[in-house]
Amino acid sequence: MIHARDLTVCLSGRPVLKGLSIGIEAGRLTAIAGPNGSGKSTLLRTLAGELRYDGELSIWGTSLRNQSPAVLALRRGVLPQSSESAFPFTVAEIVGFGLEAGARGRREDAGLHVARALDRVGLSGFAHRNYQELSGGEQQRAQLARVLCQIPEPVAADGTPRLLLLDEPVASLDIRHQLEIMALARDFASKGGAVVAVMHDLNLTALFADDLLLMRDGRLVATGPVREVMTDPVLEKVYGCRLRVNAVPERGVPFVLAQSVA
Amino acid sequence: MTAMDGDLNVGEARRPAEGDWRGAKRFVLPALAVFAVATVLYGATVGASDASLLELIKVLIGIGEPSATFAQDRIILLELRLPRVLMGFLVGVSLAVSGAVMQGLFRNPLADPGLTGVSAGASLGAVLVIILGDTMLGPVTRAMGPFALPLAAFGGGLASTWLLYRIATQGGRTSVAMLLLSGIALAALTGAATGFLIFFADDRELRDLTFWGMGSLAATSWPKLGAAFLVTMPALLVAPFLARGLNALALGEAAAFHMGIRLQQLKTVAIASVAAATGASVALSGGIGFVGIVAPHLVRLALGPDHRRLLPASGLVGGALLVLADSAARTVVAPAELPIGILTAAAGGPFFFWILLKNRARLAV
Ligand SMILES: Nc1ncnc2c1ncn2[C@@H]1O[C@H](COP(=O)(O)OP(=O)(O)OP(=O)(O)O)[C@@H](O)[C@H]1O
Ligand SMILES: [Mg+2]
Numbered sequence: 034m035i036h037a038r039d040l041t042v043c044l045s046g047r048p049v050l051k052g053l054s055i056g057i058e059a060g061r062l063t064a065i066a067g068p069n070g071s072g073k074s075t076l077l078r079t080l081a082g083e084l085r086y087d088g089e090l091s092i093w094g095t096s097l098r099n100q101s102p103a104v105l106a107l108r109r110g111v112l113p114q115s116s117e118s119a120f121p122f123t124v125a126e127i128v129g130f131g132l133e134a135g136a137r138g139r140r141e142d143a144g145l146h147v148a149r150a151l152d153r154v155g156l157s158g159f160a161h162r163n164y165q166e167l168s169g170g171e172q173q174r175a176q177l178a179r180v181l182c183q184i185p186e187p188v189a190a191d192g193t194p195r196l197l198l199l200d201e202p203v204a205s206l207d208i209r210h211q212l213e214i215m216a217l218a219r220d221f222a223s224k225g226g227a228v229v230a231v232m233h234d235l236n237l238t239a240l241f242a243d244d245l246l247l248m249r250d251g252r253l254v255a256t257g258p259v260r261e262v263m264t265d266p267v268l269e270k271v272y273g274c275r276l277r278v279n280a281v282p283e284r285g286v287p288f289v290l291a292q293s294v295a
Numbered sequence: 296m297t298a299m300d301g302d303l304n305v306g307e308a309r310r311p312a313e314g315d316w317r318g319a320k321r322f323v324l325p326a327l328a329v330f331a332v333a334t335v336l337y338g339a340t341v342g343a344s345d346a347s348l349l350e351l352i353k354v355l356i357g358i359g360e361p362s363a364t365f366a367q368d369r370i371i372l373l374e375l376r377l378p379r380v381l382m383g384f385l386v387g388v389s390l391a392v393s394g395a396v397m398q399g400l401f402r403n404p405l406a407d408p409g410l411t412g413v414s415a416g417a418s419l420g421a422v423l424v425i426i427l428g429d430t431m432l433g434p435v436t437r438a439m440g441p442f443a444l445p446l447a448a449f450g451g452g453l454a455s456t457w458l459l460y461r462i463a464t465q466g467g468r469t470s471v472a473m474l475l476l477s478g479i480a481l482a483a484l485t486g487a488a489t490g491f492l493i494f495f496a497d498d499r500e501l502r503d504l505t506f507w508g509m510g511s512l513a514a515t516s517w518p519k520l521g522a523a524f525l526v527t528m529p530a531l532l533v534a535p536f537l538a539r540g541l542n543a544l545a546l547g548e549a550a551a552f553h554m555g556i557r558l559q560q561l562k563t564v565a566i567a568s569v570a571a572a573t574g575a576s577v578a579l580s581g582g583i584g585f586v587g588i589v590a591p592h593l594v595r596l597a598l599g600p601d602h603r604r605l606l607p608a609s610g611l612v613g614g615a616l617l618v619l620a621d622s623a624a625r626t627v628v629a630p631a632e633l634p635i636g637i638l639t640a641a642a643g644g645p646f647f648f649w650i651l652l653k654n655r656a657r658l659a660v
Pocket of ligand 1: 068070072
């Protein structure tokens with residue numbers, strides 16, 4: 034669904050993404066991992082259509098350059114790494130913005146959609162709270178509810194798979210909510226949508242992701258199904274420290290144990 | 296699980312009350328509209344002369360007897376007081392809506408046309424016309440009649456905004472910090488140019504300028520009102536279409552873009568309409584400050600920050616506030632008159648401090 038060839042992005046004149054070629058499929062959860070500053074957020078923002086790029090990048094068979102913000106808003110949602118509100122909106126109001134951005138013409142049951150989205154992220158009862166007064170994790174989940182309202186179904190009515198972009202969706206969440214939110218993302222992919230998530234937690238990645246893109250210094254180091262990519266030498270090369278990949282005995286899911294810095 | 300139960304209870308206990316208020320919110324806009332009309336009628340009935348609006352209406356619809364002073368009262372009411380009150384309302388609406396739009400655009404409840412140099416640029420345009428209008432620019436101002444002042448101020452506001460844009464916009468994106476800082480530089484520059492003009496003004500021009508600078512609605516006439524109306528109306532009519540974009544922008548430029556907002560278009564339209572509304576207001580009333588901060592803030596306290604309600608409600612509150620302030624300016628020291636700018640500054644200054652104190656933690660960056 035997403036094809037990039039020789040994708041290069043410069044920020045303030047510095048090359049941050051250096052000639053990436055990637056393919057991302059609908060129906061799969063693709064994780065992006067790599068050290069700080071390796072360009073994960075930049076790649077996500079490029080896929081969101083925020084940044085100018087050189088090279089080729091097409092989504093849904095069309096170059097991203099030719100897609101207007103309004104049409105993009107109907108097909109892809111983005112959860113930023115964190116986001117503040119300049120004014121004291123209620124949680125319900127903020128989630129409602131997503132509804133307006135995504136699907137026009139179903140105002141009557143807006144309240145119902147908002148309530149359902151809040152329920153999915155475990156925030157029922159928060160509808161009339163001031164967003165600015167929520168904790169970091171609660172804000173993150175409220176934003177996810179907004180995004181889920183914007184692209185409610187993983188596949189649009191015309192059969193186009195939708196794209197969900199998540200930048201460290203579980204970084205500020207407690208362990209139970211990490212599992213719940215990852216399960217939500219997993220569900221979106223299983224129902225035919227495409228999910229791209231920037232992840233720091235390799236074990237959650239192994240549990241929930243289908244594919245893994247490993248980045249370092251703005252370049253792609255390895256890409257493929259999680260189980261093939263997640264090996265000691267690859268991870269050690271990417272992160273520059275000693276790691277041990279094992280398998281959970283009863284399920285065979287890999288898990289990563291940090292060993293030492295060098 | 297006691298903590299969780301507690302949470303649920305709070306939610307449960309809160310809901311009916313919130314629900315009532317949310318239902319009540321629907322009536323706030325109509326109520327504000329009624330209140331605004333009432334203040335305009337009130338403004339038209341009070342003043343240094345005791346000309347009665349009620350009597351005038353009675354005579355005009357043929358159910359009252361004209362009194363001895365009827366002819367004079369009629370002139371006072373129709374030619375002086377009514378255009379002045381309506382002008383006050385228009386200026387109040389323009390300043391409040393400009394303030395609300397600017398705050399949404401800059402994602403800061405303290406932003407204001409004054410802060411970004413738009414007012415400074417607009418007043419430079421106005422000062423040009425006031426000081427050079429009889430001499431160097433004579434032919435031009437005579438040809439433009441009552442449009443000269445508001446258009447010059449609009450031009451000044453737009454020119455300063457355009458300059459701001461050239462400076463603060465990079466690669467198609469505007470940085471708010473750059474915009475605010477450029478605004479400071481711009482205000483200094485236009486201040487210097489204004490000072491330079493004042494240096495060459497004669498005594499009468501200086502007096503005009505001083506009163507204009509303190510803010511006054513005294514010299515209003517129907518043609519001036521009409522000109523101001525024509526310059527302001529497009530800006531006020533476009534404001535409701537900015538509401539969704541400004542709401543989304545509250546979550547940041549990236550989030551607004553993700554939600555399908557055309558950022559550059561939103562910014563251009565918002566800035567042009569602010570320049571027009573501010574320009575016309577500055578031209579007609581000089582230095583009336585703080586309406587653009589006070590009115591939107593009051594509305595946010597009562598109705599919340601949703602721009603779909605905030606923009607119209609701020610306009611109504613701003614208009615009503617200014618009509619009331621002008622009524623006070625005309626009556627407290629009657630038959631003399633206080634410049635209205637002194638009143639709005641005296642009330643708005645402390646209010647501004649109060650907002651600063653309340654937001655101290657959040658604004659201390
Ligand atoms: N606006 C900018 N101008 C110049 N360089 C930038 C800009 N934004 C980011 N960078 C640089 O680009 C590189 C990649 O940044 P990016 O935010 O994509 O990293 P990341 O992989 O998401 O890191 P993290 O794990 O810390 O979130 C970094 O070296 C960063 O310093
Ligand atoms: Mg990042």
